Amino acid sequence: MPTVLVAGAGPVGLTMAAELARYGIAVRIIDASPHQTETSKALVLWSRTLELMDRMGCTAPFLDAGLRARGAAIRSDGALLGTPRFDAIASAYNYALMIPQRDTERLLTDHLRSLGVEIEREVELTGFTARETGVEATLRHVDGREEVVQADWLIGCDGAHSTVRHGLGATFAGSAQGDDWLLADIRIEGPKAPPSDELSIHFHPDGPFVVFPLPGGRARVVAPVGKSDPSRPRDAPTLAEVQALADARAGGGFRLTDPVWLSNFRINERKVADYRYGRVFLAGDAAHIHSPAGGQGMNTGMQDAINLAWKLAMVVRGSADPVLLDSYSAERSAVGDMVLRNATRLTAAATLSRPAARFLRDAVMRFLLGFKAVRAGMVSTMSEINIAYPNSPLSHGSGGGTRWDPRHDRGAPPGSGREPRFVLYTDDAARGAGLAARFPSLLEAEPRKPVVPGTLVIVRPDGYVGLSGSASDWGSAESYLGRLASAG
CATH class of the missing domain: 3.30.70.2450 (Alpha-Beta Plaits)
Structure with missing residues (x-):
């Protein structure tokens, strides 16, 4: 019996299944299609997605297959308005990796296979019943045979016409x-x-x-x-x-x-309001679709998967309280709102036709893109490195919810091991090791040196700051971890 049933084997479902498999969770992934995408479809992997793929352990083949776009040129009626450059992105991946979706799916499938999981194709989810203790799903095989599957969790990564979303009755507003x-x-x-x-x-x-x-x-x-x-x-x-x-x-x-x-x-x-319905989750296009402006749809969906996978793995493994799962919808729905809003604005700006509106747009863009800070802010938004979770129940302290720059660590980034763990950054290695010994299922055993001396930081397995405080905030750190590990 699979612990998790993933419906849909596009980039989001493949990412979800691969991350769960990496963490040792029994996963089954199905797709009604007989083969992977054969066209280019989604074209770009942005910086934040590539950083998170480092944790997955599969970035290198994508870099080999893709083309590195270094910037953009924006013109109106032939006149140059600005040339934002991607080298301003504060990441080791300071470019847009242009790669057809067919290659993204092929490489993710290879990665998933290396973890011992094969996609079951021409297998369609036709219905399901969710209960407090699990999910009963009905699958139809290509030969017409029906199969009833019991799983602990169901994740709908099955696209804009999601069977899972329809089965939940979730409004796609x-x-x-x-x-x-x-x-x-x-x-x-x-x-x-x-x-x-x-x-x-x-x-x-x-x-x-x-x-x-x-x-x-x-x-x-x-x-x-x-x-x-x-x-x-x-x-x-x-x-x-x-x-x-x-x-x-x-x-x-x-x-x-x-x-x-x-x-x-x-x-x-369109977007759903909630990404979690008890033991059923939605991710990617099943939860949100929008204009391709900015090229963020697939990236946002893959990041949905990475966000959920480590949380679900910690709960399944008994490392964390199930309340951890409540943060998935809170965090990713807010990101979905932001991406949808930005994509809508970009599309509206690009499609202006009235002369006065176009003149104003061009004048404003030409003026603003003359400033280095504005260009840097634009590419930071496109690359998704500025995504943060300041209002998450997992974020505490002045820096809580912000991205932890992977360049701060010389070794492997947090969350790149086979077991999801938070990482503690402190100058007091002995006391830090003692805290890790009290929460061995939550914290890496060895604390790391903080970037800023005199601080105490706990970083999540997906590379976002959970708690940020001063060097003496040991009580806050223990309380933070205690809440995650409290029940069960």
Whole structure:
């Protein structure tokens, strides 16, 4: 019997299953599709996701397969508004790693397999019943056979049309953006072709034209093409139509060739209020969908999975009180709200058509992007390194909930072992070791030196500060750990 049943084997489900398996939790992952994604879909792994993948132990093959984009250029009617550079990101991964989703899924599948777990494909979740003690799920196999599975926990990573979300009756509140958009995976040739290591964003009265570089000399083009009409689905674009948009909105001077994917899509912006329903959880697109502006959808979902996995593992292993799980929805729903809000604003700004509004947008962007601090803030938001949990029940002290910069540790980052543990940073190694001995299931045995002398910090397994205080705050540290370990 699996301890955890994961529905959906996209990047979020694969991350979830891999992290649980790394922590020694029996996991079963199913997917109705006969094979992994065959198209590029989500294109970018941002800095914070790559940092967290270091804890998973699988970053290297992604770096080998991806292309490192070093910045972006933003233009309006041909005039340059600004060039935010990703080297301002305060991370060892100060770039956007451009990698097609098919490769992300392939590499995550390899990583999951190395942990002894195989995806069960053409297996569909058709229904479930959640109780206080577990979940009974009904699965349909490709040959029509039905199987009833008992699991302790169910995690819905099954996308925007989530069976798990529908089974919970959770409201997916939001709306459609209103436009049809095209995408094209192509090659770009010519003297004015965008740089191969830069995102190119062209604002235009008829809508933006955005170019994302891809490995292998390819690029993704995205642009709106008119208002949506649900009664008349739009045909897939032709290469000639995409070329015409490039000429009209991006100034031309380059030729689009060799298309491997031409398609249309519509932007939906929706989110559930809660990510946890007893023994059932939602993550990724099952919980939140939004505009692709900023490229944060997949990254946010993978970070949902990493956030939940260590908490669920600690509860399953008996290392922490089940109350720890309440922090998942509190933390990640707030992040989902922020990402949805930012993506909506970016899309609205990019699609302005009234001359006065466009003039004001361009003037403000040109002015603000002239400041180094503004450019740094923009790329910190895109890279998700500024995500924090200040209002989490797990955050205490002035720095509670902030990201712990992995560059502060010479050795392995917190949470990279096979058992999830908090890490204590203190100048008093002897007293720190004594505290770890009192909470061996929660704390790493060996305390580490603090970055700032005279401080006492407890860092969570996912690299966020749980407690931050002065060197003498031993009572607070013991109380903090005691609450996590109190019951059960």
